[in-house]
Amino acid sequence: xxxxxxxxxxxxxxxxATLAGGAAAKLPPLTPEAQAxxxxxxxxxxxxxxxxxxxxxxxxxxxAAHYRRTAANPxxxxxxxxxxxxxxxxxxxxPEAKPLESAGAHSPPGNASSPHNTAVxxxxxxxxx
Numbered sequence: 001x002x003x004x005x006x007x008x009x010x011x012x013x014x015x016x017a018t019l020a021g022g023a024a025a026k027l028p029p030l031t032p033e034a035q036a037x038x039x040x041x042x043x044x045x046x047x048x049x050x051x052x053x054x055x056x057x058x059x060x061x062x063x064a065a066h067y068r069r070t071a072a073n074p075x076x077x078x079x080x081x082x083x084x085x086x087x088x089x090x091x092x093x094x095p096e097a098k099p100l101e102s103a104g105a106h107s108p109p110g111n112a113s114s115p116h117n118t119a120v121x122x123x124x125x126x127x128x129x
Contacts, residue, residue, distance in 0.1 A: 036094055043092045050087035057084035 030038065061084065068074040
């Protein structure tokens with residue numbers, strides 16, 4: 001019975017390893033629309049973190065003010081009291097997409113010093129290329 005159990009568990013392990021390899025395959029790149037949506041979601045998440053930090057700062061200031069009002073011997077206020085920064089409402093403006101020509105898709109880097117079909121040698125050794 002143990003020999004059969006070992007074969008069954010070995011086959012199961014092999015099957016799971018095969019399936020895990022397929023699941024770890026590289027995913028295709030995102031479409032431009034999906035990438036834009038992912039960028040907007042990341043911006044909204046960052047703004048949400050700033051808004052949460054602002055609300056926490058306001059609550060901490062309120063608790064500190066109450067402590068200073070009600071404590072018998074309150075600790076002095078810190079010398080560097082940074083005011084809470086309100087992030088404002090969420091606003092996302094997607095970056096402008098560059099046209100292909102300004103993105104450098106068709107042009108080699110740098111400017112040409114002469115036309116590509118001249119008989120003037122390019123190198124200092126005098127050889128035509």
